[in-house]
Each structure stands twice: as structure tokens, then as C-alpha cells.
Amino acid sequence: MVSANPTGTPLERYEALKAPAEAAYAAWRAPERARIDVAIDTSSLANGAKATRAAIAARIAETNATVDLGQNHGYGMQWLQPLVTITFPDGAAVVYGPVKAEQAAAIVDIATGRTPATSTLAIGTVAGTREGIPSLRDHPFFALEPKTGRRLIHRLGLTDPENMQHYLGTGGYHAAARMLDRHQSPAQVRQELIDSALGGRGGGNFPAGTKWNFLATAPGDEHYVICNADEGDPGAWVNRVIMEGDPHLLIEGVLIAAYATGSKGGFIYVRDEYPLAIARLEAAVREAEAAGLLGDGVLGTSMNFELRVIRGAGAYVCGEETGLINSIQDGRGMPRVKPPFPAGSGVFFKPSNVNNVETYANAPMVVEHGAQWYLEYGTERMRGTRLFSFSGDIQRVGFMEIPFGVPLAGVIEACGGMLPGQQLKAIQSGGPLGSMLPAREVPNLSMENAPFSALDALMGGGGIVFLGDQVCTIHMAEMFTQFVEEESCGRCTTCHGGNQRQTEIIRRTIAGDGRHEDRHNLALIDRTLQFSNCVHGQFSPKIVRNTLRFFSDEYERHSAGRTCDALECEGLIRFRVTNQSDPRLAEAQDICPTAAVIGGPGARSVDDALCIRCGACTDVAPNALVREAKPATPRMVAIG
Amino acid sequence: MPLETESRAQIRALISEFRPNHGDLLAAMHRVQHEYGYLSREAMEVIGEQLHLFAAQVYGAASYYEEFRFEPPAAVDIRWCSGPACRARNGGGIRDAILATLRVPMDGQTEDGRVGIRLGQCIGTCELAPQVWIEERATHTNEVVGELNAAKAIKIARALRDGATAREVLGQEVLRG
Ligand SMILES: Cc1cc2nc3c(=O)[nH]c(=O)nc-3n(C[C@H](O)[C@H](O)[C@H](O)COP(=O)(O)O)c2cc1C
Ligand code: SF4
Ligand code: SF4
Ligand code: FES
Numbered sequence: 001m002v003s004a005n006p007t008g009t010p011l012e013r014y015e016a017l018k019a020p021a022e023a024a025y026a027a028w029r030a031p032e033r034a035r036i037d038v039a040i041d042t043s044s045l046a047n048g049a050k051a052t053r054a055a056i057a058a059r060i061a062e063t064n065a066t067v068d069l070g071q072n073h074g075y076g077m078q079w080l081q082p083l084v085t086i087t088f089p090d091g092a093a094v095v096y097g098p099v100k101a102e103q104a105a106a107i108v109d110i111a112t113g114r115t116p117a118t119s120t121l122a123i124g125t126v127a128g129t130r131e132g133i134p135s136l137r138d139h140p141f142f143a144l145e146p147k148t149g150r151r152l153i154h155r156l157g158l159t160d161p162e163n164m165q166h167y168l169g170t171g172g173y174h175a176a177a178r179m180l181d182r183h184q185s186p187a188q189v190r191q192e193l194i195d196s197a198l199g200g201r202g203g204g205n206f207p208a209g210t211k212w213n214f215l216a217t218a219p220g221d222e223h224y225v226i227c228n229a230d231e232g233d234p235g236a237w238v239n240r241v242i243m244e245g246d247p248h249l250l251i252e253g254v255l256i257a258a259y260a261t262g263s264k265g266g267f268i269y270v271r272d273e274y275p276l277a278i279a280r281l282e283a284a285v286r287e288a289e290a291a292g293l294l295g296d297g298v299l300g301t302s303m304n305f306e307l308r309v310i311r312g313a314g315a316y317v318c319g320e321e322t323g324l325i326n327s328i329q330d331g332r333g334m335p336r337v338k339p340p341f342p343a344g345s346g347v348f349f350k351p352s353n354v355n356n357v358e359t360y361a362n363a364p365m366v367v368e369h370g371a372q373w374y375l376e377y378g379t380e381r382m383r384g385t386r387l388f389s390f391s392g393d394i395q396r397v398g399f400m401e402i403p404f405g406v407p408l409a410g411v412i413e414a415c416g417g418m419l420p421g422q423q424l425k426a427i428q429s430g431g432p433l434g435s436m437l438p439a440r441e442v443p444n445l446s447m448e449n450a451p452f453s454a455l456d457a458l459m460g461g462g463g464i465v466f467l468g469d470q471v472c473t474i475h476m477a478e479m480f481t482q483f484v485e486e487e488s489c490g491r492c493t494t495c496h497g498g499n500q501r502q503t504e505i506i507r508r509t510i511a512g513d514g515r516h517e518d519r520h521n522l523a524l525i526d527r528t529l530q531f532s533n534c535v536h537g538q539f540s541p542k543i544v545r546n547t548l549r550f551f552s553d554e555y556e557r558h559s560a561g562r563t564c565d566a567l568e569c570e571g572l573i574r575f576r577v578t579n580q581s582d583p584r585l586a587e588a589q590d591i592c593p594t595a596a597v598i599g600g601p602g603a604r605s606v607d608d609a610l611c612i613r614c615g616a617c618t619d620v621a622p623n624a625l626v627r628e629a630k631p632a633t634p635r636m637v638a639i640g
Numbered sequence: 641m642p643l644e645t646e647s648r649a650q651i652r653a654l655i656s657e658f659r660p661n662h663g664d665l666l667a668a669m670h671r672v673q674h675e676y677g678y679l680s681r682e683a684m685e686v687i688g689e690q691l692h693l694f695a696a697q698v699y700g701a702a703s704y705y706e707e708f709r710f711e712p713p714a715a716v717d718i719r720w721c722s723g724p725a726c727r728a729r730n731g732g733g734i735r736d737a738i739l740a741t742l743r744v745p746m747d748g749q750t751e752d753g754r755v756g757i758r759l760g761q762c763i764g765t766c767e768l769a770p771q772v773w774i775e776e777r778a779t780h781t782n783e784v785v786g787e788l789n790a791a792k793a794i795k796i797a798r799a800l801r802d803g804a805t806a807r808e809v810l811g812q813e814v815l816r817g
Contacts, residue, residue, distance in 0.1 A: 043764065043765050043767065046784035047765075047768065078767040079767045232761070234724055234761060236764070237762075237763065237764020240763075240764055273761055274763070308663070310663065310667070311666060312705075313670070314705050314707040314761070315704060315705050316761075328666075329661075330661070330664070330693065330697075330701065332700055332701050333704060333705075334704075348661070389764060389766075391764075391766035391767070392724065392725050397725075397766055398767070465766075467724075470728075475732070479722070479724065479727050479732075568732075591791050591795075593737050593741045593794050594740050613733065614733040614734070615733040615789070616733075616789075616793075616794050619789040
């Protein structure tokens with residue numbers, strides 16, 4: 001635990017915190033005996049990091065190995081989790097993965113020096129060198145990251161996110177301390193932000209410094225800064241990475257914003273689905289308070305700043321800033337009419353500022369290194385670097401920090417291309433209010449808003465999902481229409497009712513009942529939705545609109561042609577027994593959850609009326625049954 | 641004001657630190673649900689008294705969110721990921737298979753309260769798509785089961801339905817193959 005220094009200027013107090021932290025961190029980086037750090041983050045835990053850590057601990061105990069066990073955050077290569085880093089006494093650090101519990105012994109042996117560091121599990125070095133092991137930075141996954149190294153997430157993999165000394169020991173809180181030491185006035189901090197052109201990372205790219213000016217110049221002295229950590233877009237987990245990997249970075253960013261806007265209180269509103277981020281942030285807030293960096297008289301100045309972590313409860317529109325504010329103040333998290341904007345009336349009806357996690361997390365860099373340094377990367381319209389998370393049918397799922405403007409084609413390459421046997425079909429970005437673009441647009445796309453907007457698309461908050469050609473875009477569109485329908489807060493009939501109608505039409509098409517007039521009606525719904533109160537309603541028809549435009553043929557094949565070429569849409573496919581003598585057919589019959597596989601040995605068949613198209617039968621007996629197009633049934637035609 | 645019973649006093653003690661007009665409602669509801677598994681009518685009344693809100697306001701807020709429940713939860717929940725990477729790999733088939741196996745609607749639970757299915761949102765572990773999370777209340781288990789298919793999902797749902805614990809299911813060979 002880091003504790004506050006009771007006397008001195010802010011910088012003196014900060015130095016007193018920093019000196020021991022620096023020493024502790026240096027010792028951690030070049031330990032007396034080798035240390036094994038298991039990545040502990042949401043991704044590694046999902047991949048079994050707890051079992052890995054337990055197995056390593058057991059092995060160390062069993063063999064009396066002179067090795068320590070610690071933790072860090074994963075480096076971004078989620079497809080190689082659980083990641084494990086061995087730091088040797090000479091300071092060299094090698095990352096290994098995937099390290100399952102079964103590999104614990106091998107890892108401990110490498111750490112003790114019984115076996116050489118080169119192992120088939122070795123991915124790369126993150127510090128120092130080891131013969132025969134490349135630098136992790138040379139991995140093609142990181143090809144697009146800044147050549148001079150990561151900026152925003154430079155601590156990831158190189159610190160223990162739960163150790164405040166590591167943050168302080170790597171220069172953390174220096175920007176805030178220097179600022180508080182009257183190095184910069186609040187107005188100067190805001191100007192620096194404006195000069196850096198740091199844009200809001202929630203998707204809108206609104207200049208953060210300008211927004212801070214709104215709050216700073218708002219009446220009264222009860223101002224609040226609010227951090228939007230609701231990260232509701234499925235496929236986006238970049239805010240999670242910052243909160244789990246470097247929680248103090250976010251806290252310092254919010255502290256800087258509070259100083260620059262004259263705010264006494266702050267809230268970090270985190271989605272319920274991120275328990276580890278919440279736990280790490282709460283612990284970090286307590287530590288920062290104990291160190292005198294939050295609370296009354298920050299670093300001995302007259303600044304008081306109380307920061308609270310609020311746990312959401314699973315509502316997408318609470319990510320909309322006024323919904324979020326309503327959610328904090330004891331209510332239903334429904335977006336309201338704007339204006340007034342939060343700077344006019346925010347939490348508890350007091351002037352407030354809402355920014356995304358990554359927006360705040362950039363502030364310490366800007367304040368520390370200045371706007372000019374910040375402007376080195378990015379494009380004219382979007383400055384700096386940003387975190388992206390990439391998922392779907394690519395070889396390498398994970399996150400990286402890249403300058404705005406790199407070509408999307410390069411991203412796909414860094415991600416190792418598509419999985420074997422798959423072609424890219426669609427790019428889904430911007431979450432449920434975002435877009436779905438066809439592979440043919442890849443050459444026209446780079447990682448900034450403008451090229452996406454030019455296609456009536458949205459790059460969004462950092463999540464990009466690459467969909468292979470086994471995916472049906474109509475089926476995928478249904479997922480999003482259902483999402484926006486369920487997450488509508490219900491305030492506007494346009495949004496509430498319009499989204500129900502939109503979902504019904506897409507569902508009916510999937511069921512094999514597309515109608516000629518659907519396209520026209522979808523366009524009407526689209527237009528109506530534009531008149532909803534908030535962006536949720538306004539953008540909710542976007543994915544369907546994209547689908548009708550860019551995947552028009554596929555849509556027509558479904559609607560008029562009653563065919564789903566990807567064989568996903570329930571009403572347009574069927575399952576059929578093709579091989580009575582396959583011994584696995586009995587297993588298929590057994591697994592079927594609706595008893596749709598009927599008949600005895602030699603005479604089994606699928607009862608189409610019972611079949612729910614779950615695919616379990618073909619999972620267990622891929623050579624005994626097929627998923628196939630449903631033969632066209634003659635339609636009833638009214639005569640009269 | 642209703643009679644102060646022992647159970648009301650317990651709830652009151654649990655949330656005594658929370659204050660009116662202080663942005664504490666979500667925290668108070670989380671605290672109670674963590675302890676009791678759901679928000680009973682009584683709990684919502686006590687929360688209202690503590691925070692100077694009508695029980696109707698508490699219910700109004702609670703019912704807005706996916707996370708709060710008004711009935712005791714199942715012993716084990718299968719939390720189904722509704723995200724795009726999972727959906728691209730037959731996530732929908734997995735959902736329907738589990739629903740059919742348990743014979744319950746989404747967010748429902750079996751009659752004996754043993755197992756339920758709940759709608760989940762992507763947590764960014766898409767490298768393991770398609771997936772579900774197994775959440776067991778008694779043991780505070782919450783584990784991702786990834787690289788699933790419909791057949792494996794049915795085996796998990798059947799095993800839980802027939803009385804297996806989360807630990808038993810998570811250790812099953814079924815999940816590896
Ligand atoms: C339905 C809806 C959901 C949103 N969800 C988020 C979110 O999860 N995170 C976020 O930062 N912004 C989200 N936004 C945008 C916020 O309203 C707001 O613009 C943003 O937090 C401002 O921060 P920034 O300027 O730093 O980007 C959402 C907007 C809408 C309409
Ligand atoms: S547009 Fe939809 S989400 Fe937004 S306020 Fe209206 S009903 Fe609510
Ligand atoms: S797809 Fe599912 S419901 Fe249909 S026959 Fe196969 S296992 Fe049974
Ligand atoms: S889509 Fe299921 S974990 Fe991301």
C-alpha cells in the first residue's frame with residue numbers, strides 16, 4: 001500500500017510517493033530470482049488462467065523451485081491465452097502461450113533454468129533478449145502499432161495492474177502532480193487538450209478539450225466529471241482492457257479532467273458484465289485516496305475530488321450519456337431529450353462532463369508530453385492512436401493500439417487473415433447501431449470515421465467483427481434488430497414500435513415468408529426511426545439499411561427466392577438423414593433436443609415439424625445427416 | 641410503515657451505508673441481490689425507505705435492468721452469449737438447443753429451480769466463440785465454456801438439469817472433444 005506524504009509541494013509529495021515505487025518496480029523488472037507472471041484478465045481467465053496459475057504454484061511448491069509467481073495483464077494476443085511471462089534475473093522477459101495447466105511443469109523448468117528459454121510455447125521477448133527468441137514487437141500481429149512503441153497501453157504486460165507502485169514507478173501520476181504544482185492552470189490543460197485535437201473515443205470524435213471548456217465555464221461550483229465505461233457494443237472490449245490492465249491511468253485521466261473543469265466529484269460508470277474491471281478500479285480508487293491523490297486536498301492542494309465507481313446493471317442505452325446520468329441518480333436509465341446537454345444539466349442536475357474511458361485515459365499523455373508529441377500519429381481528422389478489438393472469423397482475435405488511418409486491409413493481415421477455408425464476407429463495426437459492410441469495400445476503408453461515414457457506416461467505439469462467408473448477413477442482421485428492439489428504453493413510440501416492426505419483418509424473412517412489400521416497409525420504418533429522440537432510435541435501422549444496400553442480392557435471394565445460401569435461416573433450410581448405416585446416427589438421434597430424429601435403425605429420418613434447426617445432430621454425426629436448402633414448396637395462391 | 645420484522649432489519653443493516661439522493665440505488669440493489677439472489681418486495685420496500693423512494697420507484701428502476709431479478713434464481717444459470725462472434729458460429733442454434741433441452745423460455749428456469757438460462761452480452765472473450773458462461777450461486781462459480789457447439793451445449797444443459805454441479809460439468813470430458 002502506498003501512503004500519503006503529509007508535507008511539501010504537490011511535486012515533492014509526488015516524488016516521495018514515486019521514489020520507493022520506482023525502486024520497487026525496478027526490482028520487479030530485474031528480480032533476484034526468476035518470476036513467472038500469469039496474465040490475469042477477463043480473456044486469460046476465460047481461457048483457464050486460474051488453473052494454469054494453480055498448477056504453476058503447485059509445481060513450484062512440489063519442486064522447491066526458487067521462482068516467484070506474480071501477475072500481469074495480457075498483451076493483446078487473446079488467441080494465445082493463457083499468456084505467461086517469465087522475467088529472468090538479468091531483466092529479460094519472455095512471453096509464452098498458450099500455457100495450459102498441463103504446461104506448468106515446462107514453464108517452471110524454464111524459469112529455474114533447467115531447460116532453455118526457447119520452447120515451442122515461446123512467443124517473444126518483451127524486455128531484454130534471449131537467443132533464438134524474437135522480440136514480441138516483431139510479431140506480425142503488432143505490425144501496425146506505433147514503431148516507437150505503444151503509447152496508451154505501454155504498461156500492459158509489463159506491470160501488475162493491481163500494484164499502484166508499478167503505475168507510479170513508470171511515471172504514472174506525474175502529469176497530474178506537475179499540473180497540480182501550478183505548472184499548468186486549468187485553462188492551460190484544456191488548451192493543451194484542444195491543441196492535441198483529442199477526440200471522444202466513444203465513437204463521435206467530439207473534441208474533448210472543447211467539451212471540457214463547456215463544463216469549466218458552466219455556472220456554479222458543483223461540477224461533475226463522468227466516465228462512460230458502459231462499453232455495450234458486442235465485439236468491443238477496449239475500455240475493459242484499460243480498466244483491467246491499467247486502472248490508475250483512467251483514474252489519473254479523470255483527475256486531470258476534474259482539475260481542468262473545476263469538478264469536485266466524479267463517477268466511473270462501469271457495465272455490470274465487467275466484474276474484474278470494477279474490482280480493480282475500486283481497489284485503485286482506494287489506493288489513490290490513501291496516497292493523497294484523490295479525496296480532500298489532493299497532493300496537499302486545495303483541490304477536493306471524490307471519485308466513485310458505479311456498477312451498471314445491464315442496459316445498453318445507459319451508455320447514452322443522459323441515460324447514464326439518469327441511471328446514476330436512482331432511476332431508470334432512460335435517455336432524455338437534449339438539450340440541455342450534460343454541461344448544462346448533468347448528474348443531480350448539476351453541470352457535468354461525460355467522456356469515454358479511452359478519452360480520459362489519453363489525457364495524462366497529452367498533459368505529460370504536450371500536444372505536439374500527441375499529434376505525431378493519426379490523420380488530419382483523427383489524431384493519435386486508438387485501441388481496437390478484432391474478433392470473428394479471423395486467425396488472431398485480440399486487441400491492439402494503432403494510429404488512426406491505417407488501412408483496413410493491413411488490419412486483416414495483422415490478424416492473420418481469415419480462418420482456413422473462409423473468405424471475408426462482411427465487416428461489422430460500430431456495434432448494434434453501427435454497420436455491416438461487404439468485403440469488396442475493404443480497399444476503400446481505413447481506420448478512421450470518414451471512410452466509414454462515406455459508406456453510410458460507422459467505425460464506432462473500437463470493436464470490429466470480421467464475418468466469414470459461412471455467415472448469412474440477413475441472419476446476422478436479425479441479431480442486431482432484436483438487440484436494438486430489446487434495448488429500446490421505450491420512451492419513443494418510433495423507436496419502441498419501429499424496432500419491433502423491423503425485427504418482425506426480418507424474422508419473417510428468415511422464417512421463409514419474405515414479402516414483396518417488405519423492402520418498402522423497412523424503408524418506411526427506417527425513416528420513422530430517424531425521428532426518435534436519441535441516437536439509439538435514430539441509428540437502429542442502420543444495419544438493416546446497410547444490409548439491403550450492400551447485400552441486396554442476398555436479401556432478394558431470401559425474400560423472393562426463398563433461399564439462404566449460407567444455410568442458416570431456419571425457414572429456408574432443413575436437416576435430412578443421408579446415411580442410415582453411419583454408426584453415429586444413433587448418437588444424433590439421442591442428442592436431438594426435440595426428438596425430431598425419428599424411426600429405428602435403418603429407417604431414421606428427421607421430422608421437419610419437430611426440428612428446430614439447432615444443428616446438434618450434424619455436430620455429432622456430420623456424415624450421417626446434412627443441413628441443406630429446403631426444397632421450394634408450392635405456395636398457395638388465392639384464386640378469385 | 642410496515643412492522644419491523646427480523647428480515648427487514650437484516651436488509652436494513654445490509655444497506656445502512658446508502659443515502660438518499662446520493663446515487664446509491666444501483667449499489668443498494670446490487671448489494672441485496674448479491675446477498676439474497678433477488679429483490680423481494682420486502683427488500684424493495686426497505687431500499688425505498690432507506691433512500692427515500694417509493695417502492696414503486698425502486699421497482700421501476702430495478703425492472704429496467706436486465707440484471708435484477710424478482711424471483712429466487714436458479715441454482716445454476718447458463719448465461720448464453722448473444723454477441724456477433726458467437727452468433728457467427730451457430731450461437732442461435734446453441735440457444736435454441738438449450739431452450740429446448742430445458743423446456744424454458746429465455747431468462748426462465750426449470751420448475752425445480754435447478755437450472756436456468758439467461759441472456760448474456762459479449763464480454764470480449766470472442767476468441768472462444770461460441771460460448772456460454774456457467775454461473776453457480778452457491779459456489780460463486782462463473783466460468784466461460786468456449787468453443788462450444790449445439791451438441792455440447794445440450795450435454796451441459798442435460799447434465800445440469802439432471803443434478804450435476806457446475807464443477808462436475810466444467811470438468812467433463814464432453815467439453816474438450
Ligand atoms: C444507445 C447508445 C449507447 C452508447 N453507448 C456508449 C458506450 O457504451 N460508451 C461510450 O463511451 N459511449 C456510448 N455512447 C455515446 C455517449 O452518449 C457519449 O456520446 C460518449 O460517452 C461521449 O464520450 P466521448 O466524447 O469521450 O466519446 C452511446 C450512445 C448511445 C446513443
Ligand atoms: S430513441 Fe429509443 S432508446 Fe432513445 S429515448 Fe427514444 S425510445 Fe429510448
Ligand atoms: S437440427 Fe437439432 S432439432 Fe433438428 S434434427 Fe438436428 S438435433 Fe434435432
Ligand atoms: S460474441 Fe460471444 S464473447 Fe464476444
